[in-house]
Amino acid sequence: MLDLNGKTVVITGGGSGIGKAISLLFAERGAAVHIIELNEAAGAETITAIRDTGAQAQLHPCNVAVQQEVKAVMEEIARTDGKIDILVCSAGVSHVGKLEQTTEADFDRIVAVNIKGVYNCMYAVIGRMTEQGGGVILNMASVAASVGIPDRFPYSMSKGAVLAMTLSVAKDYLARNIRCNCMSPARVHTPFVDGFLAKNYPGQEKEMFDRLSATQPIGRMAKPKEIAALALYLCSDEAGFVTGCDYPIDGGFIRLNN
Structure with missing residues (x-):
């Protein structure tokens, strides 16, 4: 398969x-x-x-x-x-x-x-x-x-x-x-995220990374x-029967984050 x-x-x-x-x-x-x-x-x-x-x-x-x-x-x-x-x-x-x-x-x-x-x-x-x-x-x-x-x-x-x-x-x-x-x-943990944190939160990268991760109900960012x-x-x-669909892959962000 x-x-x-x-x-x-x-x-x-x-x-x-x-x-x-x-x-x-x-x-x-x-x-x-x-x-x-x-x-x-x-x-x-x-x-x-x-x-x-x-x-x-x-x-x-x-x-x-x-x-x-x-x-x-x-x-x-x-x-x-x-x-x-x-x-x-x-x-x-x-x-x-x-x-x-x-x-x-x-x-x-x-x-x-x-x-x-x-x-x-x-x-x-x-x-x-x-x-x-x-x-x-x-x-x-x-x-x-x-x-x-x-x-x-x-x-x-x-x-x-x-x-x-x-x-x-x-x-x-x-x-x-x-x-x-x-x-x-x-949120997905990519080099973009690391670069964004280093640029905007120097010295606070880990704290901000953990904070961003926590916004997903599952408690972490996705892996690529x-x-x-x-x-x-x-x-x-x-997936031959699948078309016209949007697939959230979000750790519960859309449905559970309220």
Whole structure:
């Protein structure tokens, strides 16, 4: 079960955090992994880790916010592998701030990556998936798409858009055998979290880490590999009856945090 042998998978943001964990797990399960990553050094580290296990992986430096770059990369992958079976949109950026603390530049940056980046990638593969008779798209949303989170105005807005895009694509492409779902993690312990704490709470990293962890009813942050495990299921043939769904993976955050 949950075998990806023979599948060509494109994963954005595969250089770190959740995207890296998904890339490693999918390669372990037999997929030919193509990583789209703006940070070439980080992407190269993931590729090396995958190839060290004997699995297949290719790095494609690309800014998901630029449609021509995305289209060129997807065309290259389809040309070399003959297909694109699975797209995982994991690339994203964050911003801390309320509405009044969000400048136009902040807003545009979030929209460019978190919304337009997902649109660009789906737009670039939907025709190929139609021609080949089907495919799977998995987008990374967030609990912030469903509940109010303090000081996350533009980030929450962008993840709400990801959720809406997911449902729209799932509806429109049912007849073309293309499944589209999204996942909504709560806090996940990634390098981003460590960097955020070091920058904003120097000397108080452990205290703030524990405080953030406690906001999940389960009492801790998720591990990237736990998010990857759910992604594997949703992209596998075993999830063939699942489409148009948002899957919270949140330690009880949405339903139990009241």
